[in-house]
Amino acid sequence: MIVSNTENVPGKTIIEFYGVVTGSTVRAKHIGRDIMAGFKNIVGGELTGYTELLMEARQEAMTRMLNQAQSIGANAVVNIRFTTSSVAQGAAELFAYGTAVKVD
Amino acid sequence: MPSEALVQLLLPLLLLVATYFTGNAIERRHFAKLRARENASRRFLTVNFPYVPPDAEVAATDLVTGSVVISVDYFKRFLAGLRMLFGGRVKSYEPLLDRARREALMRMKENAFRRGFHAVTNVRLETARIGSSSGNNQGTAAIEILAYGTALKLARRPLTRFASRTNTIINATRPQTHSFSFRNHPHLGSFEGPPTTKLTSLALRSG
Numbered sequence: 351m352i353v354s355n356t357e358n359v360p361g362k363t364i365i366e367f368y369g370v371v372t373g374s375t376v377r378a379k380h381i382g383r384d385i386m387a388g389f390k391n392i393v394g395g396e397l398t399g400y401t402e403l404l405m406e407a408r409q410e411a412m413t414r415m416l417n418q419a420q421s422i423g424a425n426a427v428v429n430i431r432f433t434t435s436s437v438a439q440g441a442a443e444l445f446a447y448g449t450a451v452k453v454d
Numbered sequence: 455m456p457s458e459a460l461v462q463l464l465l466p467l468l469l470l471v472a473t474y475f476t477g478n479a480i481e482r483r484h485f486a487k488l489r490a491r492e493n494a495s496r497r498f499l500t501v502n503f504p505y506v507p508p509d510a511e512v513a514a515t516d517l518v519t520g521s522v523v524i525s526v527d528y529f530k531r532f533l534a535g536l537r538m539l540f541g542g543r544v545k546s547y548e549p550l551l552d553r554a555r556r557e558a559l560m561r562m563k564e565n566a567f568r569r570g571f572h573a574v575t576n577v578r579l580e581t582a583r584i585g586s587s588s589g590n591n592q593g594t595a596a597i598e599i600l601a602y603g604t605a606l607k608l609a610r611r612p613l614t615r616f617a618s619r620t621n622t623i624i625n626a627t628r629p630q631t632h633s634f635s636f637r638n639h640p641h642l643g644s645f646e647g648p649p650t651t652k653l654t655s656l657a658l659r660s661g
């Protein structure tokens with residue numbers, strides 16, 4: 351599966367469009383990580399636990415999107431965008447969307 | 455109890471003094487590291503529009519990302535809190551956002567570089583606020599910055615000059631050819647980009 355956030359795949363041509371595919375996941379923070387993050391919040395600096403958590407979650411959203419694309423017969427997803435929104439206290443939704451296409 | 459009141463007053467004060475020093479030290483060190491890494495990757499083609507060198511041979515593409523969750527220290531949050539009373543420029547938060555964005559961009563570039571790509575096009579930046587879990591909504595707990603783009607692996611170096619379409623001013627004063635190199639990166643070393651185009655194909659192209 352080819353993934354790209356440009357309108358087409360560089361070096362290839364699109365031969366078929368399958369419409370928009372989406373994938374999302376809602377994640378809450380882990381207690382252990384939250385304690386560490388609370389401590390880090392005083393000192394300042396990177397919250398490594400959260401960086402990992404969000405990257406994992408975003409990967410999950412991407413995988414769901416790609417599975418959807420695969421199930422409808424696409425071999426690439428182009429013009430991918432990411433958004434993050436905080437849905438509840440301590441929980442965030444990670445959302446990925448793009449256009450499923452077939453390239454030669 | 456007077457001793458209890460003393461603790462309640464002393465602890466925040468102690469935290470303020472301590473985080474004033476540690477926060478500044480962490481920030482300075484981060485900026486120094488960032489500068490070194492950025493200098494190393496200055497000639498690694500990264501653009502935020504869907505640009506592919508017109509005569510490049512693209513061997514592979516993939517989505518690359520870089521992200522960072524970062525928070526501000528106790529002292530700076532206190533300063534920002536004071537600033538909120540009067541309004542105006544929140545100077546203590548500006549370096550935080552600056553270094554978070556630069557860090558995310560650098561991670562994206564390093565990821566692309568590590569996986570053998572030569573350039574990243576159509577870069578986008580995303581900012582999200584990670585709320586505090588303690589119910590009350592005071593104080594930005596942390597922010598996440600995500601940088602993502604399409605990484606390109608080129609079969610060989612293109613011949614055309616970069617910035618022919620958008621940066622005519624730069625082009626007129628100092629012609630720039632494409633460059634895809636990393637120089638003296640503190641962890642990743644140096645890399646010279648895709649192989650140069652052979653003279654035989656050069657003759658073919660000009661003909």
